[in-house]
Structures are given as C-alpha cells and as structure tokens.
Amino acid sequence: MTETTPKSLKMDLMAEWMQTHWLPQFGDQACRIVAVDVACTNDSVLSLFPATFGLAGGYHFAGTERIESGVVLPVDDYALHTRKITDQTGAFVHEFNGAAGARVQILVMCAHYSDSGYHRVALAAVPEAFLPAWYDFAGECYRLAYSYEPEDRVVIIGGHSNSFQPTVSLEDVVLPPALKEDILGDIRSFFQRGVEVYRRLKLKPFRKLLLAGVPGTGKTMLCAALAKWALEHKMLVIYVSSARKRQGEDHGSSFSKIEYALATASRSKYPSIILLEEMDAYLHDDEKALILNVLDGSESVINDRGTLLIATTNYPEAIDERIMKRPGRLDRIFIIPETKSPETAGRMLRQYLGTMWHDEHETLVERLVGYPGAFIREVAVYALTQVACQELNVLPLALLEESYQRLKEQLEVRDDFLSHPHRSPHMGFAAAPTNGQHAVPALAPSDPA
Numbered sequence: 001m002t003e004t005t006p007k008s009l010k011m012d013l014m015a016e017w018m019q020t021h022w023l024p025q026f027g028d029q030a031c032r033i034v035a036v037d038v039a040c041t042n043d044s045v046l047s048l049f050p051a052t053f054g055l056a057g058g059y060h061f062a063g064t065e066r067i068e069s070g071v072v073l074p075v076d077d078y079a080l081h082t083r084k085i086t087d088q089t090g091a092f093v094h095e096f097n098g099a100a101g102a103r104v105q106i107l108v109m110c111a112h113y114s115d116s117g118y119h120r121v122a123l124a125a126v127p128e129a130f131l132p133a134w135y136d137f138a139g140e141c142y143r144l145a146y147s148y149e150p151e152d153r154v155v156i157i158g159g160h161s162n163s164f165q166p167t168v169s170l171e172d173v174v175l176p177p178a179l180k181e182d183i184l185g186d187i188r189s190f191f192q193r194g195v196e197v198y199r200r201l202k203l204k205p206f207r208k209l210l211l212a213g214v215p216g217t218g219k220t221m222l223c224a225a226l227a228k229w230a231l232e233h234k235m236l237v238i239y240v241s242s243a244r245k246r247q248g249e250d251h252g253s254s255f256s257k258i259e260y261a262l263a264t265a266s267r268s269k270y271p272s273i274i275l276l277e278e279m280d281a282y283l284h285d286d287e288k289a290l291i292l293n294v295l296d297g298s299e300s301v302i303n304d305r306g307t308l309l310i311a312t313t314n315y316p317e318a319i320d321e322r323i324m325k326r327p328g329r330l331d332r333i334f335i336i337p338e339t340k341s342p343e344t345a346g347r348m349l350r351q352y353l354g355t356m357w358h359d360e361h362e363t364l365v366e367r368l369v370g371y372p373g374a375f376i377r378e379v380a381v382y383a384l385t386q387v388a389c390q391e392l393n394v395l396p397l398a399l400l401e402e403s404y405q406r407l408k409e410q411l412e413v414r415d416d417f418l419s420h421p422h423r424s425p426h427m428g429f430a431a432a433p434t435n436g437q438h439a440v441p442a443l444a445p446s447d448p449a
Helices: 004-026 043-048 128-146 177-200 219-232 255-266 288-296 342-356 359-368 373-389 397-419
Strands: 031-036 060-067 075-079 084-097 103-112 120-127 154-157 206-212 236-240 272-276 307-313 332-335
Touching: 004 031, 004 103, 004 120, 031 128, 043 084, 043 128, 084 128, 103 128, 120 128, 154 255, 177 206, 177 219, 177 307, 177 332, 206 219, 219 236, 219 272, 219 307, 236 255, 255 272, 255 288, 255 307, 342 359, 342 373, 359 373, 359 397, 373 397
Parallel strands: 154 236, 206 307, 206 332, 236 272, 272 307
Antiparallel strands: 031 120, 060 084, 075 084, 084 103, 103 120
16 A cells, blocks of 8 residues: 555545534534644644734634544654654644634644654644635744754754754864955855845845865864854854765765755744755766756745855866856855965964974974875874873874874875775785784764764
8 A cells, every 4th residue: 555545544534524523613604624734733833833923814823722533643753852742643723812802713633644653644624714814824833843943053954863063163273364264254244244235136145155175174174163153143054964864865965955955944034054065976967957056046945034055075176067167156166275384284283282282393394284184183183192092291202203104104005005906906905904004094074963
C-alpha cells in the first residue's frame, strides 16, 4: 500500500467526523472543511502566538483545547533540543475573540498517516465568513513554526545535528588587515544601509559573497567567526551542510538544501546570513540552472530585512563562468591567501602557541611563509601536544622545529605519492610508514559543526 492511500483515508475519516459531529451546530451557516498546515496544532507555536496579533475582522486568538474525537488518537512530539512539546495529533478547538464579545470556535484535526512519525495531515472546519481571519492565523502559525529566532547557535540545514555554537571570534582570525576589514565592512554596510538601497532599486535584498582560496587558508574559521559576530548582532545564521544524512542519497550537496535555507531565512523577522561551504560541490549538471536562477534572485524567496549568502570554494575554477563572471550572481569575490609575510605567519604562530610563545620561536617564522594557516596551526598543535606528553613547562625551540620538519616531510611524501600513485605497486594504505613518517594529516579545515 502506498503512503498516499492512508493519507487520503485519514483525511476522509476526519472530514466525515467533522460533518457528523461538529458542523451540525452551525445550522444553515456555510462552512468549509479545508486542508491546513500541521503548524496549526503545534503546541510550541500556539503557546507563542501573540494575543495582540490582529486577524481579519478584528479577531484575536484566545487559546485552544484538545477534545476527544474517537477517530484520531492524541500523540505529542517532544523536541529534545528545546525540551518542549511541538507537533500534536488529535482534535483541537481553537477559540477566537472579536469585537463586541464575538466568539468563534474552529475545529482542527491532525493525524499521522504513516508509521514514520513524520507524516501528518490536518483539516479545519471553518465558517466561510471567518475564512479571511483563519488564513491570517494559519499563515502566522506557519511562519512561527518554520522560522528561527536568533539565539546563540547556528541553525544547520541538512546535517547530522541541528545546530552548533561558534566559538571563534574575529580577533582569532589572522588575515591581512585590509582584507579582513573589507569583508566585515561589506557585511556591515549591507545590513546597515544596503538593504534599503536594494529596496529602493526594486531589487530583492539578497547579497552574495564568495571566499576563495586553497585548502587550509582559514575560510571555515572566518565563516565561524562571522557567524559568531552575526549572532551577537541578533541575526539568524544558517549553515548549509553537505553531509549525507542517510544511506542511498546520491550526494549531500543538493540544491534542495540551499532552497530550504533561503525559505527558512525568508520566514524570519530578523536579518539572515547563510553559510554555504564548498559551493562548487553543489553545481551538479542537473541542478546548475536552478542555482543560477536562485543567485539571480528570480527563483528565490528572500527575507525583507536582508539575506546575505557567504559561500566558500577551494576550487574557483570549477565554478561555472555564468556564476563567476556574471555581475549580480556573485556580488564580491574575496581571495583568502596563504601567508605571504613573516608578520602574518608570526601572528598566527603566536596566537596558536598562546602562553607557550617565546621570542626564540621567531627564528622559525620565516620558514612558515607561503604555507596555509592550517599548516601553521598543526605545527603548533603537535608541538604543544609533545609538551604535554613530556610534562614540560616550556616549549623548546628544538621541539617546535621538529614539529615543523615532520609536518613538512609528510606533505612532501603526500605530494610525491599523488604525483606517482602507481610507482610502488606493493604499497598499500595499510602498509607501515617508512623513515619514521606518520600518516599524512588532512589539512582542509573541518566542518564548523
């Protein structure tokens, strides 16, 4: 039996009960049985619904009561991350008060139609004269259910978890000062003045930035810092994950995740930032046209208070020229460089070493120029780990230099292997490392979640 069959049967059973047990009280008054979103029976939504929210005809929502129907069993969903009751099944009577003591009661019924626990269907019995007020109420329930209030966490779309808390501050990100200020200045100006400019020009307030650079230059770290900054400024921050949530998915980087993130942002009453890492991974041939239209704004729903998309890529050459070179699809492209000066490399090393930094470590700085920030971080992390293992109180220069040399040699082994992958047919991934070499570390930054 297909899922559509039990769904239609559930709707028929609820509609029949409404006609038999509820609608007769209205006599000759015209009523409609309408399909509604399950948000109209979401306990968290109804508890948040403001009593001052004005509906058509001067009505206001006054509360709800669950009643026995005999045709739909009452089942509650409990959200662990909020510790609140959310979606509910059963029969509910919503009460609305109007002017001069007017009162209207609306029956809403919601039921599961599959054993998965996620598939629900809902109906409401509404007098025709009250339909305009009902549409206002249902629309606000939908917005409250599917929008997010800025908290101290980033909302994850399509990942294994539903949120994460960024801990990196902008002060922790080491970039050329002019570049860092240019990026932050662009973001500030968009939300402070740019949104109004977009509106005046009759454009959707949707701005798109691309951070491009080789792996390990700190793009992920910068995104995490910008997320923390945005949360501190009461913005909604959404991270689009390219992880595969379940077996059988062709890929985790599907257009539907971007679409859902934009829709989530559009329903919020707060300015929104969407973080999209590895943008090139989403440009599948069968979805490329959709991405182009979304970046144009022609097929994207946008928050009136402004939506900023911050995308990253390690491989800008893999991004379609229709995106890279078409004004309006990407508004700004920022190149995140490898360390180009001893000053930048030194600041990174000092930051990662913290209180273990000593002036003698300066002699290593010159050799770190040209490497991505992830390399410098790993040099520091390995050295500090050895300090802890050996129970030392200080970090000797020799130990720091040893950490640098080991990592440098590992990269050389990696590059040599990738250049000649079949040179040694007897070499396997399980073979013991030679010359004291350890496994080659992954230098690409990790998922911020």
